[in-house]
Amino acid sequence: MLTIGFIGAGHMAQAMIKGWRDLAEVRQIVYAPNSGAAVAEQLQIEAVASIEETFMQSDLLILAMPPKALAEVAPTLQMLLMLAPQKIITSVLGGVSISSLQAALGSQAQIVRTLPNVNVAEKEGYTAIAFAGTLDAATRGAVFGLFTYFGRADELPEEQFGAISALAGSGPAFVAAFVNALSAAAVAQGIESEVADKVALQMVNGTMKVLSKHEQTPTEFAHSVMTPGGSTAAGWSTLESEGFAKTIAKTIAATMQKNSEFD
Numbered sequence: 728m729l730t731i732g733f734i735g736a737g738h739m740a741q742a743m744i745k746g747w748r749d750l751a752e753v754r755q756i757v758y759a760p761n762s763g764a765a766v767a768e769q770l771q772i773e774a775v776a777s778i779e780e781t782f783m784q785s786d787l788l789i790l791a792m793p794p795k796a797l798a799e800v801a802p803t804l805q806m807l808l809m810l811a812p813q814k815i816i817t818s819v820l821g822g823v824s825i826s827s828l829q830a831a832l833g834s835q836a837q838i839v840r841t842l843p844n845v846n847v848a849e850k851e852g853y854t855a856i857a858f859a860g861t862l863d864a865a866t867r868g869a870v871f872g873l874f875t876y877f878g879r880a881d882e883l884p885e886e887q888f889g890a891i892s893a894l895a896g897s898g899p900a901f902v903a904a905f906v907n908a909l910s911a912a913a914v915a916q917g918i919e920s921e922v923a924d925k926v927a928l929q930m931v932n933g934t935m936k937v938l939s940k941h942e943q944t945p946t947e948f949a950h951s952v953m954t955p956g957g958s959t960a961a962g963w964s965t966l967e968s969e970g971f972a973k974t975i976a977k978t979i980a981a982t983m984q985k986n987s988e989f990d
């Protein structure tokens with residue numbers, strides 16, 4: 728039995744717990760100062776009372792608190808790691824590099840830096856992974872296997888984590904904003920809100936399925952919808968003249984800028 732222990736019980740921890748909960752031979756436990764017990768009860772896992780207890784019971788510890796809480800949590804973990812240096816510490820802290828984690832926890836710590844997204848809850852996640860030099864090949868393979876269980880995972884150079892965080896980590900929020908904007912625009916044209924939400928979701932789901940077949944690039948696909956001289960082309964032209972691509976580029980840049988401030 729492998730025990731995975733979470734420090735932090737927020738949105739990301741909960742998504743990971745859901746994604747892994749039907750994995751045979753895995754037990755999940757969680758610690759968070761105020762919400763741990765309630766989250767554990769809701770997700771039917773075990774709550775533990777302290778960082779020490781989480782550490783001692785876990786084979787793999789997931790740091791899933793806000794990046795700024797690392798300074799608070801690290802001294803306890805650093806001390807515990809002196810007693811059990813083999814524990815694998817997997818961080819999901821946005822923007823926090825392996826070298827910062829090593830500075831906080833000790834240079835010999837077995838650190839994995841990951842960047843999952845909330846879609847892991849439905850096993851449709853994306854996770855970027857980088858390993859500290861201290862991890863052997865077998866451990867890297869085992870951790871990689873856990874993250875591919877709930878979606879796609881790639882080992883990527885840390886320099887790419889900022890852009891990937893904006894794209895894959897924050898991206899679900901931006902896609903949700905797009906769905907919401909489509910639905911709101913239909914409501915403004917007289918469609919009932921429930922109907923607009925349902926139609927927008929079905930359309931986006933269908934589009935993603937077709938695009939995922941990779942038979943056309945997104946641009947080719949868009950052009951296949953645009954009947955020459957037709958209505959889609961008129962809407963597309965407004966999308967371009969109103970600066971849709973520029974807005975997205977600025978959104979990604981602002982997300983990356985903030986992410987870079989956490990290290």
Ligand SMILES: NC(=O)C1=CN([C@@H]2O[C@H](COP(=O)(O)OP(=O)(O)OC[C@H]3O[C@@H](n4cnc5c(N)ncnc54)[C@H](O)[C@@H]3O)[C@@H](O)[C@H]2O)C=CC1
Binds near residue numbers: 759761796821822897
């Ligand atoms: N939400 C997301 O989509 C993603 C989040 N992340 C990372 O996951 C981490 C958590 O983010 P969210 O779940 O969104 O935040 P959240 O605010 O939903 O959850 C944070 C959790 O950490 C706990 N916490 C706060 N201070 C703590 C401390 N000193 N010791 C132990 N636990 C503490 C809180 O009680 C809460 O359970 C962040 O580092 C974030 O960068 C990474 C990728 C995606």
Ligand SMILES: O=C(O)[C@@H]1CCC=N1
Binds near residue numbers: 892896897
């Ligand atoms: O908003 C954040 O800072 C985290 C990192 C990626 C998604 N959520």
